[in-house]
Amino acid sequence: MRDLASDLRHCAINTATLGFREPIEVVIDAVARAGFGAIAPWRREIEGHDVKTIARRIREAGLAVTGYCRSTYIPATDRAGFAANIESNRRAIDDAAVLGARSFVLVVGGLPTGSKDISAARAQVVEGTALLLEYGQSRGIRIALEPLHPVYTADRSCVSLLSEALDICDRIEGCTEVPWLGICLDAYHVWWDPNLKHDIARASKRIFGFHVCDWLVPTQDVLNDRGMMGDGIIDLREIRSLVEEAGYDGFVEAEIFSTLDWWKRPMGETLAVCRERFANAT
Amino acid sequence: MRDLASDLRHCAINTATLGFREPIEVVIDAVARAGFGAIAPWRREIEGHDVKTIARRIREAGLAVTGYCRSTYIPATDRAGFAANIESNRRAIDDAAVLGARSFVLVVGGLPTGSKDISAARAQVVEGTALLLEYGQSRGIRIALEPLHPVYTADRSCVSLLSEALDICDRIEGCTEVPWLGICLDAYHVWWDPNLKHDIARASKRIFGFHVCDWLVPTQDVLNDRGMMGDGIIDLREIRSLVEEAGYDGFVEAEIFSTLDWWKRPMGETLAVCRERFANAT
Numbered sequence: 001m002r003d004l005a006s007d008l009r010h011c012a013i014n015t016a017t018l019g020f021r022e023p024i025e026v027v028i029d030a031v032a033r034a035g036f037g038a039i040a041p042w043r044r045e046i047e048g049h050d051v052k053t054i055a056r057r058i059r060e061a062g063l064a065v066t067g068y069c070r071s072t073y074i075p076a077t078d079r080a081g082f083a084a085n086i087e088s089n090r091r092a093i094d095d096a097a098v099l100g101a102r103s104f105v106l107v108v109g110g111l112p113t114g115s116k117d118i119s120a121a122r123a124q125v126v127e128g129t130a131l132l133l134e135y136g137q138s139r140g141i142r143i144a145l146e147p148l149h150p151v152y153t154a155d156r157s158c159v160s161l162l163s164e165a166l167d168i169c170d171r172i173e174g175c176t177e178v179p180w181l182g183i184c185l186d187a188y189h190v191w192w193d194p195n196l197k198h199d200i201a202r203a204s205k206r207i208f209g210f211h212v213c214d215w216l217v218p219t220q221d222v223l224n225d226r227g228m229m230g231d232g233i234i235d236l237r238e239i240r241s242l243v244e245e246a247g248y249d250g251f252v253e254a255e256i257f258s259t260l261d262w263w264k265r266p267m268g269e270t271l272a273v274c275r276e277r278f279a280n281a282t
Numbered sequence: 283m284r285d286l287a288s289d290l291r292h293c294a295i296n297t298a299t300l301g302f303r304e305p306i307e308v309v310i311d312a313v314a315r316a317g318f319g320a321i322a323p324w325r326r327e328i329e330g331h332d333v334k335t336i337a338r339r340i341r342e343a344g345l346a347v348t349g350y351c352r353s354t355y356i357p358a359t360d361r362a363g364f365a366a367n368i369e370s371n372r373r374a375i376d377d378a379a380v381l382g383a384r385s386f387v388l389v390v391g392g393l394p395t396g397s398k399d400i401s402a403a404r405a406q407v408v409e410g411t412a413l414l415l416e417y418g419q420s421r422g423i424r425i426a427l428e429p430l431h432p433v434y435t436a437d438r439s440c441v442s443l444l445s446e447a448l449d450i451c452d453r454i455e456g457c458t459e460v461p462w463l464g465i466c467l468d469a470y471h472v473w474w475d476p477n478l479k480h481d482i483a484r485a486s487k488r489i490f491g492f493h494v495c496d497w498l499v500p501t502q503d504v505l506n507d508r509g510m511m512g513d514g515i516i517d518l519r520e521i522r523s524l525v526e527e528a529g530y531d532g533f534v535e536a537e538i539f540s541t542l543d544w545w546k547r548p549m550g551e552t553l554a555v556c557r558e559r560f561a562n563a564t
Contacts, residue, residue: 153474192435
């Protein structure tokens with residue numbers, strides 16, 4: 001197992017951790033200055049800006065780009081909506097390529113408004129993911145399906161289980177030595193799964209990204225009350241050991257949605273605590 | 283598939299639906315008067331009262347008792363705590379027997395305070411369930427494990443998946459024609475599971491209870507903002523059809539925790555709407 005305390009270059013900061021309060025240029029410099037090895041920007045920080053300039057700034061700061069966050073939700077009430085969602089994601093994949101991202105993170109979406117048909121939503125996800133895999137390959141960008149916690153199944157991701165995401169990968173891409181379709185594993189979303197150990201081993205080369213934060217007890221808000229590593233009940237070190245045993249040697253990325261706490265603190269403080277918690281609680 | 287519109291006697295009311303605002307005697311009479319076939323009382327309404335008298339009142343009202351709600355959480359920080367939790371559940375099983383309940387509902391509990399070891403909590407659950415199965419058999423009471431939604435894994439139930447609950451049943455009781463250990467299936471907790479169809483078929487004779495309510499979008503509070511059948515996104519009719527195809531012919535029970543809505547309404551109104559939604563949305 002890698003020693004994150006001795007080499008912070010294995011660690012990445014997802015910009016969501018910092019609350020989207022500063023322009024991306026300021027965030028890039030802060031993350032680099034704090035000694036991290038990579039950054040994960042969000043589309044809200046990139047779209048409408050000069051992507052090439054931002055990409056150069058990230059490179060010159062010495063940072064890699066992990067996953068580009070994130071997809072437009074795929075399921076729609078009609079075919080025109082579906083097509084528009086795919087097209088939006090193709091444009092985002094173009095930007096991911098300019099940024100040199102290691103993957104494009106697919107948060108697939110839940111039930112279209114008015115629908116109770118979860119099977120139909122999942123069928124749209126399979127179809128859309130296949131289209132985006134093809135487009136991603138043409139741009140040199142891997143697609144990372146991120147299963148979300150089942151508390152989000154209705155409105156954010158009808159793909160909830162790691163095994164479910166892996167089944168989709170197998171179905172679309174089949175068995176392959178060098179996958180272009182994989183998963184982004186976020187400890188917050190999967191820590192509770194009784195099949196986690198088995199499924200992480202199964203994921204193996206399909207692990208394109210690894211996110212950490214913590215599950216607070218009690219949780220005030222299931223979307224925006226995620227905890228700093230070490231402040232909750234997830235055994236992050238155990239999960240990281242499983243992920244690394246499965247062959248993952250990419251970045252360990254902090255992604256902490258926290259309107260109630262960390263997003264209120266100065267960016268430098270949040271980065272300093274991340275640094276310490278990567279070393280001692282991840 | 284049974285026609286709930288033509289026979290409300292297949293339907294049950296879990297007293298949690300009514301917000302615990304009236305004495306159990308008043309609730310019993312209201313549920314019976316509304317035409318339902320059964321009731322599920324909670325320990326808070328029974329313990330400290332004369333259980334035999336309450337049991338007689340339920341019988342004389344013409345109601346069956348579905349599941350007696352619910353267990354003391356099993357996992358504890360030490361062996362003395364574990365033993366105390368088991369003992370508390372044995373006393374509740376005694377009461378379930380007096381009430382003539384069809385099962386004792388086991389909500390198993392989450393991580394003991396200070397622990398991050400979910401495997402250890404699950405091991406305590408297996409051990410405790412085995413003890414309670416044995417005790418239940420001696421009192422003629424079946425034990426119904428209720429897997430809860432993964433949003434509660436940390437603090438209410440480290441058993442989240444239906445498959446996980448069934449694995450525990452198989453492990454403890456083995457294959458049997460007349461199971462004493464089974465599951466209570468609550469649509470709210472399992473609707474999102476991609477393996478639901480398969481796992482309900484697998485559950486078969488182990489389905490001891492079936493709870494319904496709905497998942498609201500958005501959900502204001504994951505504990506106490508459950509929806510009336512038909513007001514959310516769960517395809518309840520589809521799930522009921524799977525449960526009945528699996529052989530379940532017991533009660534369909536409304537259990538709606540709703541501090542924000544139904545618990546503020548007059549009991550008679552909530553019961554009338556339940557009646558209509560059993561018929562038209564379940």
